[in-house]
Amino acid sequence: MASRNRRFKTAIYEQFARLGKAISNPSRLELLDLLGQGPRTVEALAQEAGLGLANTSQHLKALREARLVEAEKNGQYVTYRLADEQVGRFFRSIQTLAEARLAEVGEITRRFLEARQGLQPVGREQLLAKVRDGAVTVLDVRPSEEFRTGHLPGALSVPLKELERRLSELPRDREIIAYCRGRYCVLALEAVELLQAQGFTAFRLEDGVQDWQARGYPVMVEERS
Amino acid sequence: MASRNRRFKTAIYEQFARLGKAISNPSRLELLDLLGQGPRTVEALAQEAGLGLANTSQHLKALREARLVEAEKNGQYVTYRLADEQVGRFFRSIQTLAEARLAEVGEITRRFLEARQGLQPVGREQLLAKVRDGAVTVLDVRPSEEFRTGHLPGALSVPLKELERRLSELPRDREIIAYCRGRYCVLALEAVELLQAQGFTAFRLEDGVQDWQARGYPVMVEERS
DNA sequence: ACATTATTTCAGTATATTCTGAATCACTAT
DNA sequence: ATAGTGATTCAGAATATACTGAAATAATGT
Numbered sequence: 001m002a003s004r005n006r007r008f009k010t011a012i013y014e015q016f017a018r019l020g021k022a023i024s025n026p027s028r029l030e031l032l033d034l035l036g037q038g039p040r041t042v043e044a045l046a047q048e049a050g051l052g053l054a055n056t057s058q059h060l061k062a063l064r065e066a067r068l069v070e071a072e073k074n075g076q077y078v079t080y081r082l083a084d085e086q087v088g089r090f091f092r093s094i095q096t097l098a099e100a101r102l103a104e105v106g107e108i109t110r111r112f113l114e115a116r117q118g119l120q121p122v123g124r125e126q127l128l129a130k131v132r133d134g135a136v137t138v139l140d141v142r143p144s145e146e147f148r149t150g151h152l153p154g155a156l157s158v159p160l161k162e163l164e165r166r167l168s169e170l171p172r173d174r175e176i177i178a179y180c181r182g183r184y185c186v187l188a189l190e191a192v193e194l195l196q197a198q199g200f201t202a203f204r205l206e207d208g209v210q211d212w213q214a215r216g217y218p219v220m221v222e223e224r225s
Numbered sequence: 226m227a228s229r230n231r232r233f234k235t236a237i238y239e240q241f242a243r244l245g246k247a248i249s250n251p252s253r254l255e256l257l258d259l260l261g262q263g264p265r266t267v268e269a270l271a272q273e274a275g276l277g278l279a280n281t282s283q284h285l286k287a288l289r290e291a292r293l294v295e296a297e298k299n300g301q302y303v304t305y306r307l308a309d310e311q312v313g314r315f316f317r318s319i320q321t322l323a324e325a326r327l328a329e330v331g332e333i334t335r336r337f338l339e340a341r342q343g344l345q346p347v348g349r350e351q352l353l354a355k356v357r358d359g360a361v362t363v364l365d366v367r368p369s370e371e372f373r374t375g376h377l378p379g380a381l382s383v384p385l386k387e388l389e390r391r392l393s394e395l396p397r398d399r400e401i402i403a404y405c406r407g408r409y410c411v412l413a414l415e416a417v418e419l420l421q422a423q424g425f426t427a428f429r430l431e432d433g434v435q436d437w438q439a440r441g442y443p444v445m446v447e448e449r450s
Numbered sequence: 451a452c453a454t455t456a457t458t459t460c461a462g463t464a465t466a467t468t469c470t471g472a473a474t475c476a477c478t479a480t
Numbered sequence: 481a482t483a484g485t486g487a488t489t490c491a492g493a494a495t496a497t498a499c500t501g502a503a504a505t506a507a508t509g510t
Binding site: 004005006008009010011012013014015016017018019020021022023024025026027029030033050066067068083084086087089090093094095096097098100101102104105108109112115184186189190 | 229230231233234235236237238239240241242243244245246247248249250251252254255258275291292293308309311312314315318319320321322323325326327329330333334337340409411414415
Binding site: 266278281302303 | 459
């Protein structure tokens with residue numbers, strides 16, 4: 001009888017551990033994070049996460065077996081997405097816990113940003129004040145699908161990849177404040193470096209849409225066209 | 226520059242993965258769950274989780290290194306506890322996600338309970354109705370420290386280990402409804418089996434204090450004496 | 451000092467996981 | 481049919497993890 005209870009408990013904790021195993025690997029966490037920004041194909045994921053294709057496919061299989069993501073095949077492409085919104089929340093709870101409990105996270109971020117000085121970030125309230133004064137252009141440098149899913153009110157969408165080509169669309173007489181996904185997204189950082197090198201007055205928003213939204217600040221969604 | 230960004234991301238996701246690795250093992254999850262009920266020594270944990278001592282110590286070390294638990298030495302005993310309340314919430318979020326996404330969890334539970342039929346559980350509202358009618362004794366069969374930390378209002382504390390000795394304290398003319406920690410805790414199950422074998426009218430509450438509390442039902446805390 | 455008890459560490463074996471390149475599969479377009 | 485592309489699977493090497501029994505630490509009581 002006691003051993004039946006033990007078997008039951010072991011079986012239950014083994015199930016819980018399936019989720020743990022799924023998120024026990026840095027690459028899989030990065031894939032989850034990317035999928036949290038929106039659906040993507042295997043190739044796109046591999047490229048964005050800097051992984052081999054076979055490897056990516058295998059990690060996605062692991063995530064699929066833990067039911068954290070779902071795959072849908074159209075033509076020769078397979079599109080992966082988070083299995084549901086709860087998975088996104090779960091990922092953010094790992095992130096929050098890591099930030100709270102692992103001093104290394106803050107350390108690593110601090111050192112990384114320090115090495116790229118001259119990029120003083122602008123805080124949320126600071127940004128709002130600047131927007132009220134009207135002397136600022138808010139720039140969203142994420143891929144445009146992500147912009148469409150939700151962006152800061154009044155932001156201009158110029159994906160980082162197109163930025164160099166589209167510099168003429170940006171004002172030279174106003175401050176530009178670039179932002180991207182979240183605290184660990186480096187797109188805005190690269191954008192600001194590029195803009196500054198081209199003589200623009202550019203800053204980066206301290207945190208991205210994720211944090212913005214999480215704190216209850218307003219987010220605009222593009223109308224379906 | 227791009228490779229510096231990659232190194233940064235990798236470093237960050239590696240940190241997140243420390244938490245994932247910590248919860249990627251069934252035994253460690255069980256230890257976390259137990260610690261969520263209150264602090265315990267290594268030996269108590271080993272015994273309750275059915276693990277070897279060396280093994281338990283090593284798992285605890287892993288949890289400590291992920292900063293999920295903390296150890297405090299008094300005399301020759303080392304007492305482990307959750308590092309903070311956020312860790313408890315994190316554990317519960319894994320549990321919730323597993324219940325939502327992994328059909329196997331429900332399956333395993335269902336089969337386990339089915340094998341022990343005749344133990345029709347009582348629901349929360351059902352219990353409240355019975356309590357209002359006054360014809361029921363609510364029995365908390367967890368260890369008494371856990372009872373002290375928080376229990377259902379009006380419940381009687383008789384830890385499972387003492388139950389056989391203390392049968393005389395229980396009414397033979399009223400229903401007894403036993404409960405324990407949560408959905409996967411088997412103490413109440415064992416208590417009900419013992420009580421029924423001894424001729425009592427006993428049922429088990431469908432879920433434990435954890436769920437009770439999570440749904441906003443009232444919990445009493447014992448006064449310090 | 452010495453034995454006892456709780457815990458940790460060590461060493462070794464068995465098992466899992468991760469990543470890579472090659473092979474295969476599944477679709478599309480020619 | 482056939483070539484081309486995206487994705488998956490396979491096989492193997494390198495590495496990491498889990499568990500065990502034995503040895504080492506550390507505190508306690510005699």
